[in-house]
Amino acid sequence: MKIKNLILIFILAINTIGFAQNNSTYKPEREKIFDLIHTKLKVNLNFENKELNGEAWVTLKPHFYSTNKLILDAKAMLIHQVTLNNQKLEFTNDDFQLDINLPKSYSKNEEFTIYINYTARPEKVKDKITNTISADKGLYFINPKGIDKNKPTQVWTQGETEGSSCWFPTIDAPNQKTSQEIYITVPNKYKTLSNGLLISQTEKGNNRTDYWKLDKKHAPYLFFLSVGEFEIVEDTYKNIPVNYYVEKEYEKYAKDIFGNTPEMIQFFSDKLGVDFPWSKYSQIVVRDYVSGAMENTTAVVHGEQAYQKPGQLIDENIHENTIAHELFHHWFGNLVTxxxxxxxxxxxxxxxxxxxxxxxxxxxxxxxxxxxxxxxxxxxxxxxxxxxxxxxxxxxxxxxxxxxxxxxxxxxxxxxxxxxxxxxxxxxxxxxxxxxxxxxxxxxxxxxxxxxxxxxxxxxxxxxxFFGTGHPKISISYDYNMLRKTVTVNILQLQSETFQFPFAIDIFEGSKRTRHNVFVDGNDASFTFPFNKQPTLIQVNADGVVLCEIEENKVLSDYIFQLKNAQLFAHRREALLEVAKKQEEKDAFNAVVNAMDDSAYKIRVLALEKVDLINKFAKKTAIEKIKQIANSDKKTLVQAAAIETLGKLIDPELKSIFVQALESKSYAVLGKALVALYYVDKNLAIKKSKELPDEVRKILATPLTQIFIASNDDSELPFIAKSVVSGMFLVGDDDTKALYKKAFDKISKSNDTKAIQNLVEDMVVKGNQYKSFNFDKVVINLMRTMIQDQEKSTNTNKERNIAIIKESMLGIL
Incomplete structure (x- = not known):
């Protein structure tokens, strides 16, 4: 999983960034001239120069044709020596490949082992197309000299797609498979993680060599190495070690975050009928990771977004899907690639x-x-x-x-x-x-x-x-024959290519629902069904299985019935959005209020967000219901939505509810309560906001930013600055993005050097982290805007601020 949830959202948010398409270039499977068999590595890390000193023993054989030439991927490496059976071999290497002249022509049945002494230089890895320094380094040193006291020293790798050949010579293609062993020499204070089992640890003075071994074969892009100061929280599945590598602060929360992993392994093994095929399963959380997570065999790496406190986990473990995703790769991706x-x-x-x-x-x-x-x-x-x-x-x-x-x-x-x-x-x-x-x-x-x-x-x-593009775009219409008591459902496909698909249609006669399963195999298809009395509703794609877009004409009464009776969440949600537009009508308003009891919590949240309380129909009753939800809904995210809805009333009589909510264990509830309280008791809300522990303030950055921006509290600009980039681009809805855009504008023009520094430091991290998505260009443009704003200002610190921004730009360029 090279990119995942956070970056997918990021891509959608940055509409200005895209990838150039060139459909004329065919990309085949990489030709297999040699087959990798086994890879043995001995490595140690040069933290000062951000390099890796390595020895590699690569065992291969020709795939079919005899050959006397071997080409390995080896990006930006210094190759010191290449030997075969202690005989030095001639070789050439550039920034991308190591070409080795073999002493004879080898046939497809002959294995041999090449020894390579090398230095990996990830900071010098180049992009093959542009020939400029690449953001895809393969091997990443985080705070290697320990200069940043707020960040630990770590080293980790990212192999997908072709990053492994940045730190060891190999055939860096997904159709290759190799077993592996690796000796990692590090200072004693560090722990290591790699693929397979930790076979031994040997101390020598201030250093230690950890020996990791994976007997089963996997693709080179799945090799992994990590070094840092981690706590190891042990878990197990049957006789298989299941461990979580986290920083000390999160040691006591590791099982709250990752604790479903053994159950997931059992479930997937049973569901697939194939037992978990590897010797261990470890998960590690690292700093400044360049993706969401990655399924390195037996050694999954996660970005910092995996870290969550109990106040977040009580709302929802936002990383649980990713945990399942990376685990399932151990069958689909790692076992079969x-x-x-x-x-x-x-x-x-x-x-x-x-x-x-x-x-x-x-x-x-x-x-x-x-x-x-x-x-x-x-x-x-x-x-x-x-x-x-x-x-x-x-x-x-x-x-x-x-x-x-x-x-x-x-x-x-x-x-x-x-x-x-x-x-x-x-x-x-x-x-x-x-x-x-x-x-x-x-x-x-x-x-x-x-x-x-x-x-x-x-x-x-x-x-x-699989091989075609697009999806069905369907227009639905109905023809009733009241004499024959039949209804014909007409399905017209609007896209140029005709799709075939099974289609579920529900016909409601009052509360009675009848499911009809049909098969659509033409551009214009019609299906006729009998009824006993006039159908109350016809629901197409009733099981929601078909990936499609549907156009159909429905009136308010249809949507009110659908909201109450549809089986599928998506159909109730669709109906709620339509009903909410007509709340000037009593039945529609009541339907929205009733949706606050829906079994799906996101329907309850949406009803709370959409209810129109500036309404003459049963407003008092509705408010009482929302107050009850705020206090007692079984889902804290619904409680938070109820508090936010009550907060919009700006009613001092509701203050006690908001104050009570400040005692909630849920950070979602706490954040919404602070904002709601601000609009009925500004001073108390600000006081409570400033009293929060720093770790909680960091998590509640968005509601606190809303309060501090609304109150023009410039003393909080350095705090706000740390979340601006994520808030503007990476997370949240349109309102959140607008809030942080306002915060950016305020900081950009401010005289607060600390706020400027915090903002541009975060920009450098995010710009480099997502450089492969061209986010560095967005960041550079933002920095230019800040320089222009400072130049126009009369700030006493403007020269210093401009110097900080320009220096930070160099950190990306």
Whole structure:
């Protein structure tokens, strides 16, 4: 999982950033001239120069044809020596490859081991296209000299897509598989983590060498190394170690964050019919990580967003989907690997769908429906319909890590599961994983497995949804024949390409619901159904399985009935949004209030957000209900929404509710209560905000920013500055982005050097962290704006402020 939730949201937020498309370039599977067999490494780290000194023993054999030339990927490395059987070999190397002349021509049955003594220089790795220093370093040193007292010293790697060859010579392609062993020498104070099991630790003076070994074969991009001061919280699944590497502050919360992992391993093993295939499962959280998380075999790495305190976890573990996602990769991606980045969906679509499977198992119908709705929504709103799931034409392999490979792919797998049935679908997955274990595969092999299991031809499905682009866009109309008591449902596809798909249609006659399953195989399809009395509602795509967009004409009474009776979260949500537009009508207002009792908590939240309390209908009764929700709803996020809704009334009589909410263990409730309190008792709200512990203030940055900006509290600008970049671009809704834009403008023009410094330091981190998404260009433009604002100002510190900004720009450029 190279990019995930945070960055996906980021991509949607920055509409100005995109990737150039060049559909004329075919990207095949990498030719296999040699097969990797085993990789042995001995490494030590040069923290001063941000380099790695290494020795590599790479065992290979020709794939088929005899050859006397070996080419390894080795980016920006100094190669000191290459030998075979203690015989020095001639070689050449540039910034990208190591070319070795072998002493003879080797045949496909001859294994040999090359020894390479080298120095990896990640800071000098170049982009192959632009020939400029790359942000994809493969090996990352965090605060290596310990200058920043607020950040630990850490080293970690990121192998996907071709980052492993930045720190050891290899054939850096997903269709290669190798076992591995690695000796890591570090100062005694540090702990290490790598793939496989920790076999031994040998101390020598102030240093220690840790020996890690993975016997099973996996792709080079899944190699991992991390060094730092971590606490190891031990867990287990059967006889398999399951450990969590975290900083000291989060040691006592590690099991609250990651504690479902053993249950996930059991569930996925049972669901797939394939036991967890590796020797251990560790998860580590590192600083300044360049992605959301990564599924390195047995050594998953997470970014800091995984860290959460009890006050956040009581609301929701926002990282749980990612935890499931990375674990599922240990079957889809690590055990069986996409043979090329063109086939990335064989890794990422399955990992995306694992999030659905886990939530379905653990949290039930409403929860998993909410998940699938939001998963599809991200894709449908991304403008990515011109891309196919499996695509061989792209400009850069990094483009493959998008909402098509992830979100659309997960939705397509759900459609395939529905079409085949659970027994056939999961039998197919078991067969695929068993047949291709410790190998690579392509989409056609997956199709052939399903065809063999079911006896069905599935070319039509794979051609449409795996190799084709887009999704159905449907217009629905109805024809009633009152004499025959029939209704005809007309399904017109609006997109240029005609899709085939199973389609569920519910017909309601009062409270009675009848499900009809049909198969749409034409551009203009019609289906006729009998009824006993005039249908109250017809609900198409009633099970929500088909990934599509639907147009249909409904009146208010239809939506009110749908809001109360529809089975699917997405349909109740759709109805609520339409009903909320007509709250001047009593029935609509009452329907919105009644939706506050919906079984799906996000419907309750939406009803609270949309209710119009400037309304003559039962306003007092509605407010009493919202007060009760604020105090007692079983979901703290609903309590928080209720407090926010009450806060909009700016009613001093509600102050006691807001003050009481300040005692909540939920940070969501606490944040909303502070903002609501501000508008009825400004001084008390500010006092309470400033009394919060620093760790809580950091988590509640957005509500506190709202209070401090509204009150023109310039003394808090340095605090606000630390969250501006994330608030403007990476998280939150439009209101949040607008709030932080206002904060940015205020800081940009201010005389507060500390606020300026905090803001630009955060920009440098985010600019470098997301440089591969061109976010560095956004940051540079923001810094230029700040310089212009300072130049126009009469600030006494403006020269110093400009110097700080310009120096920070160099940190990105």
């Amino acid at each position: 996409s043979e090329s980045w063109s086939n990335l969906a064989l890794n990422e679509s399955f990992a995306n769908y694992s999030e659905y499977l886990w939530r379905e198992h653990k949290y039930g119908k409403d929860d998993v429906e909410m998940y699938m709705f939001e998963n599809k929504k991200l894709y449908l709103e991304s403008g990515s319909e011109d891309k196919s799931l499996i695509r061989f034409n792209y400009t850069d392999k990094e483009e493959m890590f998008d909402l098509v490979s992830y979100n659309k792919g997960g939705a397509i797998l759900h459609m395939l599961r529905n079409y085949l049935g659970d027994e056939a679908f999961f039998t197919g997955l078991k067969t695929y994983l068993t047949k291709y274990k410790y190998q690579s595969a392509e989409a056609h092999q997956l199709r052939l497995v399903f065809e063999e299991i079911t006896g069905k031809d599935l070319n039509w499905f794979f051609n449409q949804y």
